[in-house]
Amino acid sequence: xxxxxxxxxxxxxxxxxxxxxxxxxxxxxxxxxxxxxxxxxxxxxxxxxxxxxxxxxxxxxxxxxxxxxxxxxxxxxxxxxxxxxxxxxxxxxxxxxxxxxxxxxxxxxxxxxxxxxxxxxxxxxxxxxxxxxxxxxxxxxxxxxxxxxxxxxxxxxxxxxxxxxxxxxxx
Numbered sequence: 811x812x813x814x815x816x817x818x819x820x821x822x823x824x825x826x827x828x829x830x831x832x833x834x835x836x837x838x839x840x841x842x843x844x845x846x847x848x849x850x851x852x853x854x855x856x857x858x859x860x861x862x863x864x865x866x867x868x869x870x871x872x873x874x875x876x877x878x879x880x881x882x883x884x885x886x887x888x889x890x891x892x893x894x895x896x897x898x899x900x901x902x903x904x905x906x907x908x909x910x911x912x913x914x915x916x917x918x919x920x921x922x923x924x925x926x927x928x929x930x931x932x933x934x935x936x937x938x939x940x941x942x943x944x945x946x947x948x949x950x951x952x953x954x955x956x957x958x959x960x961x962x963x964x965x966x967x968x969x970x971x972x973x974x975x976x977x978x979x980x981x
Contacts, residue, residue, distance in 0.1 A: 812880040813968060814889070814907065815870045816899045817862040822854045826948070828898040829855070832862055833906035834870060841898045872961050873968060882907065886914040892956075893949030894922030894939065897930055904933050921952040 819830040821844065829850060830840035838859065850858075889903050904915055914935040919927075923946040927939035943952065950956035 811968070813870075813873045813964065814879075814903055815866050815873070816903045816906075817866045818899050819855070819858050819862055821848055822850060822858065828896045829858075831898040831902035832859060832866060833899075833902040834866065835906040835909050837902050837906040837909070839898055839902045839905065841896050844896060869961070873964050875965065883911045884913050886916065887912040888916045888918055889934075890918050892921075893919050893952065894926045894930070895946070895949050897923075897926035900930060901933065904930070908933075921949060922946070 814834060816831055816833040818825075818828045819832065819838075819840075821827040821829050827844060827848075828841055829844045829848065830838060832838045887907055889900065889907065891900055891903075894900055900917055900919075904917065907915055915933075916936040916938065917930050917934045918938040919940070921941045921943065922939040924939075924942040924944065927937055927942055930937045941952070
């Protein structure tokens with residue numbers, strides 16, 4: 811298990827609405843529907859992108875703690891997220907991971923908008939959306955507790971996974 815950092819580019823004044831997303835490796839995707847509907851200025855898009863790039867770099871450094879990413883070339887990569895609304899962050903993740911030449915890319919989420927899950931099939935080898943409720947308005951509505959995962963929780967999970975892998979190799 812490894813972490814791959816992606817950041818939503820939230821609309822100014824509506825940060826939960828993704829006008830796009832950025833991912834490690836210099837990938838940026840825009841959500842054309844949201845972009846066309848709300849028409850954010852180029853300056854606003856650039857300001858949000860700069861801020862999120864800073865956060866992406868901070869999180870990558872904090873979560874990796876000096877460890878390099880796991881090699882994924884010629885491997886099957888399963889990208890897991892809490893759910894898909896517009897799909898911007900997942901599209902950015904898939905496109906960025908494709909640059910690393912895995913043999914397959916699988917998207918797996920517990921809940922997602924039906925159209926978004928279908929659209930991702932064009933860029934992923936497989937898409938698993940366990941539930942596609944109608945109507946779908948927001949990922950957080952399908953959770954009892956949708957609080958943000960803290961940096962410490964992420965580090966602890968990655969550290970636990972790393973320790974388990976080390977124990978398994980030495981056994």
